[in-house]
Each structure stands twice: as C-alpha cells, then as structure tokens.
Amino acid sequence: MSSVILEMRNITKTFPGVKALDDVNFSVQQGEIHALVGENGAGKSTLMKVLSGVYPHGTYTGEIYFQGELCQFKDISQSEKMGIVIIHQELALIPFLSIAENIFLGNEQAHRGIVNWNVTIAKTQELLKKVGLRESPNTLITDLGVGKQQLVEIAKALSKEVKLLILDEPTASLNETDSEALLELLLQFKQQGMTSILISHKLNEVNKVADSITILRDGATIETLDSRNDLVTEDRIIRGMVGRDLTHRYPPREAEIGEVIFEVQNWKVYHPIHPDRKVIDDVNIHVRKGEVVGIAGLMGSGRTELAMSVFGRAYGKNISGLVCKHGREIDTSSVHKAIANGLAYATEDRKNYGLVLIQPIKNNVTLANLEAVSGRAGVINKPKEMVVAKDYRTSLSIKSSSILQETVNLSGGNQQKVVLSKWLFSNPDILILDEPTRGIDVGAKYEIYTIINRLAEEGKGIIVISSELPEILGICDRIYVMNEGKIVGEMSAKEASQEKIMACIMQQQEVAQS
Amino acid sequence: MTTGTTLARDNSPVNSIVALFKNNLRQYSMLIALIAIMAFFQVMTDGTLMKPVNLTNLVLQNSYIVIMAIGMLLVIVAGHIDLSVGSVAAFVGAVAAVLMVDYNVNFILVIIIGLVLGGVIGAAQGYWIAYQRIPSFIATLAGMLVFRGLTLAMLQGQSVGPFPTGFQRLSSGFLPDVFGHQSLHITSLVIGLVVSLAIVYLDWRGRRNQVKYGFEVSPLGLFVAKNVLITAVILYMSYLMASYKGLPNVLVVLFILIVAYAFFTNQTVSGRRIYAMGGNAKAAALSGINTKLLTFLTFVNMGMLAALGGLIIAARLNVATPKAGTGIELDVIAAAFIGGASATGGIGTVIGAVVGALVMGVMNNGMSIVGIGIDWQQAIKGLVLLFAVWFDVRSRMKS
Numbered sequence: 001m002s003s004v005i006l007e008m009r010n011i012t013k014t015f016p017g018v019k020a021l022d023d024v025n026f027s028v029q030q031g032e033i034h035a036l037v038g039e040n041g042a043g044k045s046t047l048m049k050v051l052s053g054v055y056p057h058g059t060y061t062g063e064i065y066f067q068g069e070l071c072q073f074k075d076i077s078q079s080e081k082m083g084i085v086i087i088h089q090e091l092a093l094i095p096f097l098s099i100a101e102n103i104f105l106g107n108e109q110a111h112r113g114i115v116n117w118n119v120t121i122a123k124t125q126e127l128l129k130k131v132g133l134r135e136s137p138n139t140l141i142t143d144l145g146v147g148k149q150q151l152v153e154i155a156k157a158l159s160k161e162v163k164l165l166i167l168d169e170p171t172a173s174l175n176e177t178d179s180e181a182l183l184e185l186l187l188q189f190k191q192q193g194m195t196s197i198l199i200s201h202k203l204n205e206v207n208k209v210a211d212s213i214t215i216l217r218d219g220a221t222i223e224t225l226d227s228r229n230d231l232v233t234e235d236r237i238i239r240g241m242v243g244r245d246l247t248h249r250y251p252p253r254e255a256e257i258g259e260v261i262f263e264v265q266n267w268k269v270y271h272p273i274h275p276d277r278k279v280i281d282d283v284n285i286h287v288r289k290g291e292v293v294g295i296a297g298l299m300g301s302g303r304t305e306l307a308m309s310v311f312g313r314a315y316g317k318n319i320s321g322l323v324c325k326h327g328r329e330i331d332t333s334s335v336h337k338a339i340a341n342g343l344a345y346a347t348e349d350r351k352n353y354g355l356v357l358i359q360p361i362k363n364n365v366t367l368a369n370l371e372a373v374s375g376r377a378g379v380i381n382k383p384k385e386m387v388v389a390k391d392y393r394t395s396l397s398i399k400s401s402s403i404l405q406e407t408v409n410l411s412g413g414n415q416q417k418v419v420l421s422k423w424l425f426s427n428p429d430i431l432i433l434d435e436p437t438r439g440i441d442v443g444a445k446y447e448i449y450t451i452i453n454r455l456a457e458e459g460k461g462i463i464v465i466s467s468e469l470p471e472i473l474g475i476c477d478r479i480y481v482m483n484e485g486k487i488v489g490e491m492s493a494k495e496a497s498q499e500k501i502m503a504c505i506m507q508q509q510e511v512a513q514s
Numbered sequence: 515m516t517t518g519t520t521l522a523r524d525n526s527p528v529n530s531i532v533a534l535f536k537n538n539l540r541q542y543s544m545l546i547a548l549i550a551i552m553a554f555f556q557v558m559t560d561g562t563l564m565k566p567v568n569l570t571n572l573v574l575q576n577s578y579i580v581i582m583a584i585g586m587l588l589v590i591v592a593g594h595i596d597l598s599v600g601s602v603a604a605f606v607g608a609v610a611a612v613l614m615v616d617y618n619v620n621f622i623l624v625i626i627i628g629l630v631l632g633g634v635i636g637a638a639q640g641y642w643i644a645y646q647r648i649p650s651f652i653a654t655l656a657g658m659l660v661f662r663g664l665t666l667a668m669l670q671g672q673s674v675g676p677f678p679t680g681f682q683r684l685s686s687g688f689l690p691d692v693f694g695h696q697s698l699h700i701t702s703l704v705i706g707l708v709v710s711l712a713i714v715y716l717d718w719r720g721r722r723n724q725v726k727y728g729f730e731v732s733p734l735g736l737f738v739a740k741n742v743l744i745t746a747v748i749l750y751m752s753y754l755m756a757s758y759k760g761l762p763n764v765l766v767v768l769f770i771l772i773v774a775y776a777f778f779t780n781q782t783v784s785g786r787r788i789y790a791m792g793g794n795a796k797a798a799a800l801s802g803i804n805t806k807l808l809t810f811l812t813f814v815n816m817g818m819l820a821a822l823g824g825l826i827i828a829a830r831l832n833v834a835t836p837k838a839g840t841g842i843e844l845d846v847i848a849a850a851f852i853g854g855a856s857a858t859g860g861i862g863t864v865i866g867a868v869v870g871a872l873v874m875g876v877m878n879n880g881m882s883i884v885g886i887g888i889d890w891q892q893a894i895k896g897l898v899l900l901f902a903v904w905f906d907v908r909s910r911m912k913s
C-alpha cells in the first residue's frame with residue numbers, strides 16, 4: 001500500500017557563501033506523517049521552501065516528483081494547485097483582518113471580482129469546525145492567541161485542496177495543551193488519508209505522531225528512520241542529528257545560592273489600550289544570587305507582560321510597585337535605566353522585538369551595549385566590535401557565513417542565539433529569558449542551558465519564562481506558577497512536578513469560575 | 515560529494531572575479547552611473563560640462579541640495595520623511611533677508627540666528643513626530659504649507675535684497691590664494707592633493723585593520739585601482755577649478771559636512787542607533803535606545819541643514835523671494851533614494867546621497883546647456899529616479 005507521493009532527488013541549494021542543501025534525497029509515502037528533524041540551520045526550512053516553490057525552479061538543482069510527476073514550480077501558487085500547502089515557521093496572518101478574510105486571502109470566494117461574504121463565512125465555519133476552533137469567522141486575528149492563530153493557518157491550508165501539508169515548527173510557540181490538540185488534528189487528517197510533513201524540534205511530539213523520520217545534518221540527508229514497526233527512541237534521533245550521543249538533556253549543576261539580589265514587589269500593570277483591564281495583579285517575586293528561577297504558566301498568563309513591564313516599563317500603563325536590587329529600590333522607568341541597573345530581557349519574539357533583521361550579526365550583538373565597544377567620544381571601535389561579535393559567534397556556535405551575515409538570513413534557531421548574545425554582552429546581573437529555547441535544537445538547547453548555569457555560577461540571578469514544563473523542571477532551582485496575571489504557586493524544583501504545576505493553574509481557574 | 519562545503523571553495527578564479535565584480539557593482543553602481551552621465555553630457559555639450567567655469571557653477575548651483583540631502587538621508591534612514599525642507603529653507607532665507615536689509619543686523623549674527631531658527635523649526639516638527647506620534651509625512655506636509663505661508667507673510671509677497679557682500683560670499687566667494695600665481699590657483703591644488711592623500715591613507719588604514727582581524731578584503735588590485743581612480747578624479751577636478759577662480763567657499767563647507775556626517779553615520783554610537791531604529795524601532799527601543807529623542811534630534815538636525823541650505827540659496831540669488839526653494843524637497847528626497855536609501859528605513863549612506871544629489875545636479879546642468887526645456891527636464895529626472903531605485907531594488911534582491 002505504501003506508494004511514494006513525493007520524491008525529491010539530489011537537491012542542492014546554495015546561498016551566497018553557504019551551501020544550505022547539498023545533494024539531499026527525501027521521499028515521503030502516501031498517507032504518512034513524515035517528520036523532518038535536524039539541528040538549527042540544517043536546511044529543513046530551505047528544503048521545504050524548495051519543495052513549495054518559494055525558491056523557484058532554476059534557483060536550485062535536483063528534481064522533484066510529486067505523485068509521479070516532475071514538478072518545476074515557479075512560485076507557491078503552482079505548488080498549491082498541485083495540493084502542496086506549506087505553513088511557514090513564522091505565522092503569516094494579517095492581524096487586522098478577520099479569520100474569514102485571512103483564510104480566503106488570495107483565494108477569495110468571489111464572482112466577477114465581487115466577494116460573496118455569505119459563502120465565505122459559511123465555508124469558514126465549516127473549516128473552523130474541522131480544526132476544532134470555536135470562534136466566529138469575523139473575529140480579528142489580533143484578538144486570538146498564538147495557539148488559535150496556528151489553527152487558523154491550518155484551516156487556511158485546508159481551504160485549498162491539500163494533498164500534502166507541510167508544517168514548519170507548528171508547535172514552537174504553543175503550550176502543551178494546544179500542541180496536543182494540534183497533533184491530534186494531524187492524526188485525524190492522517191485517518192482521512194492526508195499526507196503531512198512535520199518539522200519540529202520537540203522530539204517527543206515527533207515520536208508520538210511520525211511514521212517515518214528523516215534526519216538532516218549540515219544540509220545533507222543522514223538517514224530515514226521507520227518508526228511504524230520498531231520504536232525509535234529520542235536518543236536515537238538525537239544521535240542522528242548531532243552525530244554523537246547526548247547522554248543528558250540538562251547539564252548537571254551544583255547550585256550555590258546566596259542572598260536575595262532582586263525583588264519585584266506589589267507589581268500592578270494595566271493594559272496599554274484598555275486602561276481598566278488589570279494585566280498584572282499584585283505580583284511579588286524574588287531571585288537569589290546564583291539562582292535560576294522559572295516562571296511557568298499558560299500562554300497569555302501574563303508572564304511576558306510582567307517581564308516587559310519590569311524591564312523599563314516596555315509594556316503597560318499605570319504601573320505601580322517596587323523593583324529592588326540588593327535590597328535597594330532601583331529606577332527601571334526606561335529601558336535604558338533598566339539596562340544601566342543591570343537588567344536584561346531577551347524577548348520571546350525575536351523577529352519583531354529582538355533583532356534588527358536587515359543588519360548583520362555584528363550590529364545586533366553590540367546594539368544594547370555599544371558603550372562597551374566605543375571610546376569616550378561615542379566613536380565605535382570597529383575592530384573591537386568585530387572581535388566581540390566573533391567571540392559570541394564561536395562560543396554560541398551561531399551557524400552563519402560570517403558575523404557580517406544579515407540576521408534575516410539566519411535559521412530561526414540561530415537568530416535566537418544572536419538575541420541571547422546581545423544580552424550576554426550587556427553583562428547584566430539579572431537576566432530575564434523569555435522562551436529562550438523556542439525553536440532551538442536539542443544540541444543548542446544544551447549549550448544554552450550550560451550558559452545559563454555558567455551565569456548562575458558567576459552569581460547572577462536568572463529568570464526563565466518557558467512554556468515547556470520539562471525545561472523549567474530541568475534547569476530551575478525554584479518555580480513560580482503564573483495564571484491570569486497572578487502568581488498562583490511557588491515551589492522548589494525538588495518538590496515540583498508537571499502535575500503539580502498544572503494543578504496550580506487548574507485550581508486557580510476553578511476558583512475563578514465558581 | 516562532501517557535505518558542508520562552502521561556495522567559495524569550489525569556485526574557479528573566473529567565477530570569483532565575476533562574483534567580486536557583482537558584489538562591488540552595487541556599492542559603486544551609482545558612482546559609475548554618475549561618471550557615465552557626466553561623460554554623456556561632456557560629449558553632448560561639446561566639452562562645456564567640464565569647463566572650469568561650468569564645473570564651478572555646478573558646485574554653486576547644487577551645494578544646497580547636497581547639504582539638505584545629507585539631512586534627509588538621516589531622516590529617511592530613521593524611517594521618516596521630511597517634505598517641509600523647501601519651505602523651511604525659504605522661510606529662513608526670508609527671515610535672514612529681513613534682518614539684514616530692514617534691520618541692518620550683522621551678517622554673521624544673521625547666519626547664526628538662521629541656523630538656530632532652523633533647529634527650532636526642526637524641533638517643533640520633531641516634537642509632533644516623535645512625541646505625539648503624528649506620521650512624519652503628515653507633520654511635515656503641514657510644515658511645508660505653514661512655512662511657505664509664513665515666508666509669503668514675512669516678505670509680504672515682495673523680494674527682499676540685496677545683501678551685504680560678506681553674506682554673499684557664503685555662496686559666491688572663493689578661497690584666497692596664498693601663493694599668488696597668475697593663472698593657476700595653487701592653494702586649491704594643494705588642498706586637492708592633501709584631501710586625496712588623506713582619503714587613500716584612511717582607506718589603507720581601514721583595510722589594514724580588516725586584514726589584522728582576519729577579515730576578507732577586496733583584492734589588492736581592486737583596492738589600488740579604486741584609490742588611483744579617486745585620486746585622479748579629485749586632482750583633476752581641483753586642477754580644473756584651480757584654473758578658474760579656485761575652490762568656492764561652499765565647496766569647503768560641503769566637504770566638511772560630508773566628512774563629518776559620513777563619520778557620524780559610520781563610526782559613532784548615535785549614528786549606529788539611527789540605523790538600528792530605522793531597521794526595527796521596537797527592537798531598538800528594547801535595547802535601551804531612546805527612540806523618541808533620537809527621532810526628535812534627527813529632525814532638529816534636518817531643520818538646521820535646511821536653514822543652511824536656505825541661507826546659501828538667498829546668498830546665491832542675492833535676494834530672498836517668496837518662491838525660493840519651491841520643489842527642492844523633491845530633488846533632495848530623490849537624491850537620497852537615488853543614492854540607495856531605503857524607503858522603509860535603516861538603509862542608506864551619506865556618500866550615496868551626495869552622489870545622488872550630484873546625479874541630479876549634473877543632469878540639471880547638462881540638460882540646460884544642451885537646451886532641453888524645463889518641462890522635459892522634469893520628466894527625464896522622474897524617469898531617472900524610477901530607474902535608479904529599480905536598479906537598486908533588483909540588485910538587492912539578487913544578493
């Protein structure tokens with residue numbers, strides 16, 4: 001029964017200075033869920049862009065056969081016509097248009113150029129039902145959380161007659177429940193005979209749904225594993241990805257925790273647009289010297305808002321409360337002052353808030369601390385800057401052609417490393433990391449955890465916001481649980497477990513409902 | 515085939531030269547275009563274009579466009595636009611004229627007042643843009659109307675002039691010659707020589723630094739060729755000018771401004787921050803950059819340079835007129851874009867804007883000599899703008 005639906009042969013794709021894909025062979029069976037895994041910058045997204053015509057025929061070498069037919073797509077619309085639909089790593093919805101408008105964007109239900117809204121809405125409702133999203137078709141995208149936005153993307157894909165669905169890291173910014181739901185959906189589609197390709201760094205998910213797993217490394221196919229018959233362990237996949245065994249997922253650490261160095265007291269924040277909505281409600285947290293503190297919670301629980309409002313009031317209105325360092329109140333009323341007082345905040349949204357994408361790695365690394373690479377007159381010492389950037393490129397192994405490569409051309413994970421470099425270079429005492437390993441491969445995660453440990457050993461205080469509970473449990477000394485703008489639980493890592501954290505969240509939600 | 519080979523390794527020498535040419539072509543494309551346009555008009559005008567008199571004229575005619583283009587470049591890089599520069603220039607010129615002619619204020623004081631006034635106007639517009647979040651297009655469109663209106667009111671529809679000779683020299687004066695040679699202005703030649711040597715030295719130093727830190731540099735041959743060419747052009751230009759009246763004062767002002775702003779944008783923290791802000795304002799703000807203040811100051815700077823432009827226009831015409839500087843905002847904006855600035859911000863160079871302004875200037879001058887009417891001149895300039903930006907966009911997409 002296993003007929004091949006897609007076959008990519010000898011695909012080679014080069015960018016100036018980089019060979020992103022080197023003679024890659026990749027084939028997918030009809031009706032399976034095929035996972036594509038590999039380190040950051042291995043070429044996964046590039047391979048899928050070649051397949052879907054984002055990189056048109058002629059800009060790569062090699063052949064693509066879809067359903068036995070040789071395909072030479074000039075653009076995405078041609079591949080979509082064949083039934084190949086890709087959902088990109090970065091969501092591409094238009095925030096101020098409604099769900100229905102977004103779903104049928106470019107594919108408007110129109111007659112002679114006039115949109116038939118009744119048909120549009122009806123079809124949208126049908127699609128939303130398929131993906132299990134209970135929202136009105138007229139809801140604006142901006143009013144939806146990321147999880148729901150992802151479902152809209154899928155509904156949009158389904159609106160085109162899709163035979164092969166490609167999902168590039170669909171769960172990277174989803175919490176466990178949403179991820180779970182999305183994977184269920186994929187399995188459901190499989191039942192209906194759809195074929196899909198799933199790119200993910202979350203190997204447990206891969207294990208759960210994939211029928212076969214292809215591993216890419218440095219732009220080349222390493223192997224394809226069949227997980228239908230025999231169980232493929234996560235360690236087995238990791239070995240293929242990084243080329244060696246990775247015995248521990250989290251580096252061991254001897255925590256040496258000192259006195260309280262950072263405190264946020266009675267922190268209240270109101271919504272910037274709806275000033276009567278309280279986003280953060282009387283939060284008290286503290287961090288000790290050498291301690292890694294986690295903040296767990298669901299998407300939208302107010303963790304990012306808490307961090308950004310503390311970091312120079314970059315979010316919110318009518319903020320009240322105290323921020324103290326070493327027991328003394330510090331002024332964090334602007335980002336500049338917050339940085340000057342030893343705070344750093346690495347954002348979860350690297351494209352919009354983290355990087356100047358049109359600038360090279362070098363400029364991004366030094367942006368928050370240009371003073372350190374310039375003389376008294378404000379003149380930049382360029383050689384020094386180069387050395388700094390090179391150091392970070394090496395120590396965080398940022399995969400790139402040089403420090404002069406524009407960050408827009410880096411793979412997602414490597415962009416994240418540039419954001420981290422920027423804040424490491426600002427040499428903070430308190431480092432707030434918001435989803436620091438989103439979209440990062442296992443090997444690089446380990447490197448980042450190692451860096452976090454090193455910083456803690458140096459006596460800094462670290463706050464990690466993460467939606468991945470295993471990560472929080474794996475690297476933190478103490479964990480706060482946040483829900484709906486409040487701290488609803490606090491526990492030491494020793495007594496914490498996924499169940500306990502979820503229980504904290506649920507309990508509070510029940511209280512809220514009753 | 516092995517994995518992970520980079521492109522450079524399996525390239526033949528021919529390919530690498532082609533690649534090199536392509537990479538550098540974009541950087542120098544507008545310079546090459548400028549030279550081509552000059553050559554074209556040199557032929558079309560039977561050599562009039564490069565005659566010492568005309569060359570000097572060309573500088574005098576375009577100096578204020580270049581000056582304002584520098585300010586506009588910063589505004590555009592910061593992610594904004596300023597439509598008011600023509601009106602601001604006219605207004606400052608009118609105030610200066612009234613002060614000098616009606617109140618006999620000393621011209622040096624007038625120049626200072628004019629520059630401060632420009633700064634204040636820039637600050638006023640910058641305030642609305644940076645702190646009240648009015649889109650710059652709208653705030654400066656308002657400014658364009660307001661200051662044109664105020665110019666008319668100030669001059670009561672009349673032309674005001676003439677000015678003291680000291681003021682006129684701002685635009686029409688020349689450097690004195692200390693050597694006193696009859697037919698050749700030796701000082702100008704010496705300055706030309708010093709400048710070109712300085713450029714070669716700085717370029718060489720930059721290259722040496724890059725090599726020291728292990729960075730790829732362009733091949734020595736290209737480096738030498740580039741510097742020989744630049745030196746030759748500067749020496750030839752200064753020779754041409756030396757054989758007329760020498761270097762005009764404005765050219766000196768211009769030169770100082772270009773060097774200062776090129777340095778500012780390339781080498782200083784504030785310059786770097788403007789580029790970062792234009793590239794991604796949110797990321798810049800979250801990196802501790804005071805984006806509001808920076809935007810505000812960018813407009814203050816623009817106001818001052820527009821004022822300087824206005825003073826030079828007035829000095830050159832020896833009269834302030836209500837219509838002075840009408841439409842030059844378009845030349846100034848076009849210059850920045852022809853020079854490779856990006857309309858979405860974050861990209862552009864001072865040198866590029868200067869070259870862009872010269873492209874416009876040479877075309878104006880050349881077409882006038884050839885006898886093309888003002889109507890067709892406009893049309894042709896519009897097309898040049900379109901093609902220049904098209905070329906730039908295309909080469910950017912390819913790289």
Ligand SMILES: Nc1ncnc2c1ncn2[C@@H]1O[C@H](COP(=O)(O)OP(=O)(O)OP(=O)(O)O)[C@@H](O)[C@H]1O
Pocket residue numbers: 015016018019020038039040041042043044045046047089399400409410411412413414439
């Ligand atoms: N437009 C581009 N120009 C230059 N290099 C590029 C471009 N796009 C991708 N690359 C490079 O190609 C390589 C593969 O990138 P790709 O985005 O496919 O990685 P990935 O496997 O999807 O990684 P991640 O898991 O981090 O998303 C990287 O080294 C990247 O820097």
Ligand SMILES: [Mg+2]
Pocket residue numbers: 044045046089168411412
């Ligand atoms: Mg990717």
